[in-house]
Amino acid sequence: YDLTQPPSVSVFPGQTATITCSGRKLDDKYICWYQQRPGQSPTLVIYQDNKRPSGIPERFSGSNSGNTATLTITGTQIVDEADYHCQAWDGTTFLVFGGGTKLTVL
Amino acid sequence: QVQLVQSGADVKKPGASVKVSCKASGYIFTSYAIYWVRQAPGQRLEWMGYINAGNDNTRYSQKFQGRVTITRDTSASTVYMELTSLTSEDTSVYYCARGRGFEGLDYWGQGTLVTVSS
Numbered sequence: 001y002d003l004t005q006p007p008s009v010s011v012f013p014g015q016t017a018t019i020t021c022s023g024r025k026l027d028d029k030y031i032c033w034y035q036q037r038p039g040q041s042p043t044l045v046i047y048q049d050n051k052r053p054s055g056i057p058e059r060f061s062g063s064n065s066g067n068t069a070t071l072t073i074t075g076t077q078i079v080d081e082a083d084y085h086c087q088a089w090d091g092t093t094f095l096v097f098g099g100g101t102k103l104t105v106l
Numbered sequence: 107q108v109q110l111v112q113s114g115a116d117v118k119k120p121g122a123s124v125k126v127s128c129k130a131s132g133y134i135f136t137s138y139a140i141y142w143v144r145q146a147p148g149q150r151l152e153w154m155g156y157i158n159a160g161n162d163n164t165r166y167s168q169k170f171q172g173r174v175t176i177t178r179d180t181s182a183s184t185v186y187m188e189l190t191s192l193t194s195e196d197t198s199v200y201y202c203a204r205g206r207g208f209e210g211l212d213y214w215g216q217g218t219l220v221t222v223s224s
Contacts, residue, residue, distance in 0.1 A: 097152065
């Protein structure tokens with residue numbers, strides 16, 4: 001099972017950043033999103049499509065419909081500049097990651 | 107607070123094996139699974155396998171089946187990941203991470219760089 005993400009997304013501070021993750025019948029699966037700053041371990045920011053772990057700012061939200069899951073960062077801040085990885089739970093491969101998207105805050 | 111502390115960086119020769127440890131603290135060890143994920147330079151995160159720390163059940167990615175073994179020591183709240191028959195393509199940062207059901211991998215270790223070089 002394969003998950004496809006755009007390699008890069010750019011946004012100005014204060015704008016809304018949208019990062020997509022595509023896969024066949026993706027809405028049949030639960031999606032997680034991870035933030036990874038350079039040289040650091042990933043951090044879970046969204047699980048079960050749209051739930052935020054405690055401590056994750058409200059500006060992070062997620063959705064999943066059809067073949068596309070979306071991570072939205074509303075009012076993007078400079079500290080949000082990082083790589084973002086989607087992850088799905090799949091019945092065959094069990095756990096699969098997307099290729100990652102580098103978010104640049106201009 | 108929840109912590110996963112991994113063993114230090116390692117250098118191995120092709121054909122050798124590596125064993126990375128992941129010591130958990132700050133939560134009930136047997137209530138969660140521990141996953142192993144690796145990331146080669148410039149590559150995507152790659153799931154290798156997991157162990158249910160409560161019942162010792164394991165599951166491995168087909169890609170690593172036969173080469174990876176994940177074990178636990180409940181008395182030490184530690185999980186181990188051993189990878190055999192190393193090649194240069196196994197040069198990666200290896201992470202352990204805690205997970206439960208479909209709740210995502212909510213805590214990660216600091217990562218262990220394994221370099222395979224002759």
